Amino acid sequence: MNKFHLESWIVGFVDGEGCFSISFTRRNGLKVGLEVRSSFSVSQNTRNKQVLLKVEEFFCCGSIRESKRDNTWKYEVRNIDELYKTILPFFRKYPLLTNKQRDFEAWSVVLQKIKQGHHLNPEGLKEIIDIAFSMNSKGYSRKYTKEELLQILES
Amino acid sequence: MNKFHLESWIVGFVDGEGCFSISFTRRNGLKVGLEVRSSFSVSQNTRNKQVLLKVEEFFCCGSIRESKRDNTWKYEVRNIDELYKTILPFFRKYPLLTNKQRDFEAWSVVLQKIKQGHHLNPEGLKEIIDIAFSMNSKGYSRKYTKEELLQILES
Numbered sequence: 001m002n003k004f005h006l007e008s009w010i011v012g013f014v015d016g017e018g019c020f021s022i023s024f025t026r027r028n029g030l031k032v033g034l035e036v037r038s039s040f041s042v043s044q045n046t047r048n049k050q051v052l053l054k055v056e057e058f059f060c061c062g063s064i065r066e067s068k069r070d071n072t073w074k075y076e077v078r079n080i081d082e083l084y085k086t087i088l089p090f091f092r093k094y095p096l097l098t099n100k101q102r103d104f105e106a107w108s109v110v111l112q113k114i115k116q117g118h119h120l121n122p123e124g125l126k127e128i129i130d131i132a133f134s135m136n137s138k139g140y141s142r143k144y145t146k147e148e149l150l151q152i153l154e155s
Numbered sequence: 156m157n158k159f160h161l162e163s164w165i166v167g168f169v170d171g172e173g174c175f176s177i178s179f180t181r182r183n184g185l186k187v188g189l190e191v192r193s194s195f196s197v198s199q200n201t202r203n204k205q206v207l208l209k210v211e212e213f214f215c216c217g218s219i220r221e222s223k224r225d226n227t228w229k230y231e232v233r234n235i236d237e238l239y240k241t242i243l244p245f246f247r248k249y250p251l252l253t254n255k256q257r258d259f260e261a262w263s264v265v266l267q268k269i270k271q272g273h274h275l276n277p278e279g280l281k282e283i284i285d286i287a288f289s290m291n292s293k294g295y296s297r298k299y300t301k302e303e304l305l306q307i308l309e310s
Contacts, residue, residue: 003162004162004163005162008159008164012163013252016169016172017171017172047291050254097168
């Protein structure tokens with residue numbers, strides 16, 4: 001009797017291909033000067049787009065879009081409530097087996113800080129920047145260096 | 156109650172990071188002029204070496220070695236009997252969910268042909284070359300073009 005456990009497959013696939021990320025964008029309109037976003041994503045070549053539909057169906061949130069730049073498709077969850085209510089509890093219940101688990105843990109601390117509004121004040125945002133830069137390089141799209149972010153924050 | 160199913164995790168991880176490959180090496184000592192090898196492998200960055208130990212422990216065969224060229228570690232099974240008795244039945248029992256399944260199916264046809272000794276005669280080897288080149292590019296280390304291989308075979 002072959003049993004298959006989709007939750008465990010998801011963990012294995014995300015251990016290989018998933019990404020928990022924190023990104024920063026300069027926003028002069030915000031008091032702290034920076035917008036923080038967290039996301040969970042899985043990218044695949046075009047030929048594997050169908051498997052992303054399985055992942056989307058499984059989590060019942062997020063969306064799939066094409067990245068023409070590198071001919072890939074990306075499943076991504078960016079909505080903070082969906083990340084908090086769906087993605088976070090899933091990976092708490094089913095921990096990753098690779099070192100990506102450390103990134104998930106750091107990411108989940110940031111997610112909670114955002115949920116509590118800490119990213120809207122300079123002290124909280126500085127803590128978030130520190131955590132983001134402690135993550136593996138893939139976990140953070142390095143548009144700015146840490147020094148640049150702190151400079152924007154302090155200006 | 157959190158259940159976790161290691162077999163399904165392995166399938167998900169291999170869907171992301173695994174590789175079923177067929178490779179050819181010129182061997183003037185062989186009648187057909189070419190040696191064929193098939194292998195199953197999973198590569199990871201150094202920081203994830205520990206997860207490869209889990210995979211090795213799970214399959215109870217193969218070995219792990221460092222690739223200094225790109226700073227990765229590779230778990231690899233190359234022994235034809237281990238591939239045939241362990242790797243092949245596992246992925247028959249637990250099919251992959253990505254298009255990598257197609258590569259696995261092509262690979263498993265080649266594996267059986269090798270097991271039956273078809274790689275030792277020109278007709279069988281030609282069939283193997285055709286199948287190998289129908290696989291996704293990652294499935295075959297393209298040291299030679301298909302034309303070069305056929306030329307070696309015919310010479």
